[in-house]
Structures are given as structure tokens and as C-alpha cells.
Amino acid sequence: MPAARDVADFDARATGYEAGWLGRLHREIADRTARLALAADPAPRRLLDVGCGTGYLLRTLAGRCPDAEELVGIDPAPSMVEVATRSAADQRLRFSRGVAEQLPYPDATFDLIVSTTSFDHWSDQLAGLRECRRVLQPHGTLILVNQFSLWLTPTLVGSRRGKSRTKRRGTRLLRAAGFDRVAWSALHAVIINAVTAASGGGHTPILAVDPRPSRGDGRPAT
Ligand SMILES: C[S@@+](CC[C@H](N)C(=O)[O-])C[C@H]1O[C@@H](n2cnc3c(N)ncnc32)[C@H](O)[C@@H]1O
Numbered sequence: 001m002p003a004a005r006d007v008a009d010f011d012a013r014a015t016g017y018e019a020g021w022l023g024r025l026h027r028e029i030a031d032r033t034a035r036l037a038l039a040a041d042p043a044p045r046r047l048l049d050v051g052c053g054t055g056y057l058l059r060t061l062a063g064r065c066p067d068a069e070e071l072v073g074i075d076p077a078p079s080m081v082e083v084a085t086r087s088a089a090d091q092r093l094r095f096s097r098g099v100a101e102q103l104p105y106p107d108a109t110f111d112l113i114v115s116t117t118s119f120d121h122w123s124d125q126l127a128g129l130r131e132c133r134r135v136l137q138p139h140g141t142l143i144l145v146n147q148f149s150l151w152l153t154p155t156l157v158g159s160r161r162g163k164s165r166t167k168r169r170g171t172r173l174l175r176a177a178g179f180d181r182v183a184w185s186a187l188h189a190v191i192i193n194a195v196t197a198a199s200g201g202g203h204t205p206i207l208a209v210d211p212r213p214s215r216g217d218g219r220p221a222t
Helices: 004-013 020-040 056-064 078-087 125-135 150-157 167-176
Strands: 046-050 070-075 093-097 110-116 136-147 181-188 192-198
Touching: 004 078, 020 056, 020 110, 020 136, 020 181, 020 192, 046 056, 046 125, 056 070, 056 093, 056 110, 070 078, 078 093, 110 125, 125 136, 125 167, 136 167, 167 181, 167 192
Parallel strands: 046 070, 046 110, 070 093, 110 136
Antiparallel strands: 136 192, 181 192
């Protein structure tokens, strides 16, 4: 189970979550994640967002995936689920309460799983990744976006002790959870990075694209 404090904080923030500079930041991260997800799998049919918050990323993906059958979001904060449900105009979107560590879906249900800035709050990150692996179809793709940076190493002896907050730890945990193809992409500034992971021993390497918008001079924005 996640730390109750983390979930209570998100629950209290749900109504204004997409507003202000922080809301803009989360939407920017979600937009870039959508770009990355669709580069890895251009036509997913069944999608899951773990720690979906207000559902902005799934709404975005619904608009870009006309052939998707179902887009499912899960989050332990009741108000996040309420706001996500209220904001969903597309019949294919469904939101419910739950945690990464115990996903309430049968094995091999989804072909694409996304998760943005939620992983840091999972109380058992390995259990959550194992669950993602379990509910992912063979050759399905997981896009995990989180704070992953060597700059965060000092926090690993403080409040975030034991968390996977560097790429090295992230890769190790993904492999331990059964993912065998892992590729990293810069997503936002230096600290927010995305990892694309798949399983099933395929030979095709996952294409690592740069999801950041170009500044116009050919170099990506941060
Ligand atoms: C920073 S918010 C991100 C929300 C959304 N993904 C976004 O990018 O805007 C983190 C979310 O993770 C959820 N969360 C916390 N613990 C979780 C867990 N164990 N499993 C799944 N989600 C969790 C919180 O309730 C919160 O909505």
C-alpha cells in the first residue's frame, strides 16, 4: 500500500490539479509521454495508466488512438478518480481506485502501460513493476516516467530511502520484474526521464525517440 500521507495529499489536490504552473508541468510531461508511447506502439488497443491522477494523459491518448478499445486508469486517491471520471467524455475511458502493487486485472490484459510521476510514490516499486509485467501482453510496452537522476542520489539516504530514483536502479528493478528490453529517453529538464521497457525476448530493439519539442534550432527544449 502507498504511504497514506502521499495519497491524502494527492486526494486534497485533485480539483485544482491541472491548474497553475504545476498543472502545466504535469500536462507537458504527459504530452511528451504520449509522443513517446505512440512512437513505441502507434496503435495500441488496450491501454492502462498506473497512478493516472486526473486522467489527462489517457484523455490525450484517447484522442490520438481511434482504434483503441479501452483506456483504463487506476489511482488510489478517490478524488483523483472522481475528477478523471467527470472529465472523461470518451466512452472508452474508465477510471477506478487501486494501487500499482495489486492491479485488479487478469494476466496479459494490456498492450501499452504508461505511468507518469507516480512511481516515486509506490510503496513497493518492485511489486508494482511485477504487476505491470503480469498484466502486460507478451511483447507489450511499459513507459515509465519518473524522477530518475544521479542528482537525486542524496535523497536516497533521506526521505526517499530505498526508492529507485536513478537510471541504474530503475534498470535493475525493471529487469528483476521480468522486463528484458529497456531504453531510456530524456523527458523533461535533467531529472524527469522516461524508460521504455518490454518483455518477451523479441529481437527488435525498442526505438528510443526524443519526445521533447524542438526549440527551432534543431536542439530539443529541456
Ligand atoms: C504526481 S501524481 C501524478 C498523476 C498523473 N500521472 C500525472 O502525471 O499528472 C502521482 C499519482 O500517483 C498516485 N499514487 C500514489 N501511490 C500509488 C500507488 N501505489 N499506485 C498507483 N498510484 C499511486 C497518487 O494518488 C497520484 O495521483
